[in-house]
Amino acid sequence: MITGDLDDSERSALDLVTMVVAQAEPSPTFQPEQAAILRLCQAPLSVAEISAYLSLPFSVVTSLLSDLLATELIESRAPIVRATLPDRSLLEAVMHGLQKL
Amino acid sequence: MDFRSSDTITGPRSEDVLPTTATAAVKVVIVGGFGVGKTTMVGSVSEIRPLTTEETMTQAGVGVDDNAGVETKTATTVAMDFGRISLSEELILYLFGTPGQERFWFLWNGLFEGALGAVVLIDTRRLEVSFDVIGRLEERGVPFVVAVNTFPDAPHHPVEALRRALDLPDEVPMIDCDARLRASSRDVLMTLMRYLHSLAVPLA
Ligand SMILES: Nc1nc2c(ncn2[C@@H]2O[C@H](COP(=O)(O)OP(=O)(O)OP(=O)(O)O)[C@@H](O)[C@H]2O)c(=O)[nH]1
Ligand SMILES: [Mg+2]
Numbered sequence: 258m259i260t261g262d263l264d265d266s267e268r269s270a271l272d273l274v275t276m277v278v279a280q281a282e283p284s285p286t287f288q289p290e291q292a293a294i295l296r297l298c299q300a301p302l303s304v305a306e307i308s309a310y311l312s313l314p315f316s317v318v319t320s321l322l323s324d325l326l327a328t329e330l331i332e333s334r335a336p337i338v339r340a341t342l343p344d345r346s347l348l349e350a351v352m353h354g355l356q357k358l
Numbered sequence: 359m360d361f362r363s364s365d366t367i368t369g370p371r372s373e374d375v376l377p378t379t380a381t382a383a384v385k386v387v388i389v390g391g392f393g394v395g396k397t398t399m400v401g402s403v404s405e406i407r408p409l410t411t412e413e414t415m416t417q418a419g420v421g422v423d424d425n426a427g428v429e430t431k432t433a434t435t436v437a438m439d440f441g442r443i444s445l446s447e448e449l450i451l452y453l454f455g456t457p458g459q460e461r462f463w464f465l466w467n468g469l470f471e472g473a474l475g476a477v478v479l480i481d482t483r484r485l486e487v488s489f490d491v492i493g494r495l496e497e498r499g500v501p502f503v504v505a506v507n508t509f510p511d512a513p514h515h516p517v518e519a520l521r522r523a524l525d526l527p528d529e530v531p532m533i534d535c536d537a538r539l540r541a542s543s544r545d546v547l548m549t550l551m552r553y554l555h556s557l558a559v560p561l562a
Contacts, residue, residue, distance in 0.1 A: 301376045338468075338474075339475065345559075358403065
């Protein structure tokens with residue numbers, strides 16, 4: 258039901274809630290910022306959370322992530338955004354999840 | 359940029375680590391004037407301790423003294439807090455408590471464009487601070503609901519009177535809430551989702 262794959266042109270536009278997952282283990286050969294991102298993203302994490310945990314501005318984090326994406330050290334998944342014609346099944350999934358809160 | 363060595367960085371607590379299946383994210387923005395309860399609402403429904411993302415804005419200004427043409431640059435750090443709700447193993451909802459001043463909204467690329475919708479929190483003691491944010495959302499075509507945060511000493515107005523005062527169209531839902539309570543904040547989000555659902559078309 259849920260899809261969010263990107264083509265290359267969209268990859269550069271990282272959103273606050275683009276989900277990031279590391280594709281490599283951090284090692285001493287990486288810059289400290291890159292190693293920290295790889296360590297944080299062993300499990301999926303949003304760009305906003307990476308910015309918060311690293312205490313780095315959003316724009317700094319997106320540029321670090323773009324480099325890591327270019328070298329395929331991380332993978333990203335774009336968020337599901339409001340479409341011109343919003344998808345009812347997505348909204349139903351959100352309501353179902355909220356009901357459990 | 360000053361960067362702490364990566365061993366001193368604390369990531370999510372172990373109970374906050376998302377499953378590997380969590381790859382689909384959606385977001386909702388909570389807007390409203392200064393002190394209306396945005397941070398409180400994010401905190402009351404979030405499954406994680408609310409986090410903060412920062413952005414810096416540099417403004418060029420011209421010096422006022424005789425050194426004509428000398429430019430001074432001031433950097434302002436703007437913070438935005440946010441929380442998270444895991445809706446299922448795959449789907450994660452992020453909630454952003456946006457800065458009160460709309461001129462800061464554009465600092466975060468796609469903050470509004472990509473959101474499913476917005477919650478406008480209002481304080482009936484200071485309705486005037488809500489006009490600008492509502493206007494901005496309408497301009498950007500972001501669907502929203504209005505939540506009236508019930509502060510103890512705030513005058514209670516019937517919803518229809520508030521609707522007229524805010525010049526809101528009939529179809530925009532309005533709901534009373536107490537942003538400190540999880541169930542109440544959850545109801546606000548449900549109201550937004552039901553409204554978005556009513557705007558959506560069924561899949562063919
Ligand atoms: N009684 C009552 N107090 C509330 C409620 N919501 C927020 N407050 C209080 O109002 C104050 C401001 O709330 P915040 O959540 O910080 O407001 P904010 O919109 O994030 O404020 P800024 O980020 O400074 O614009 C806090 O002291 C809250 O405890 C509510 O529903 N009822
Ligand atoms: Mg706040």
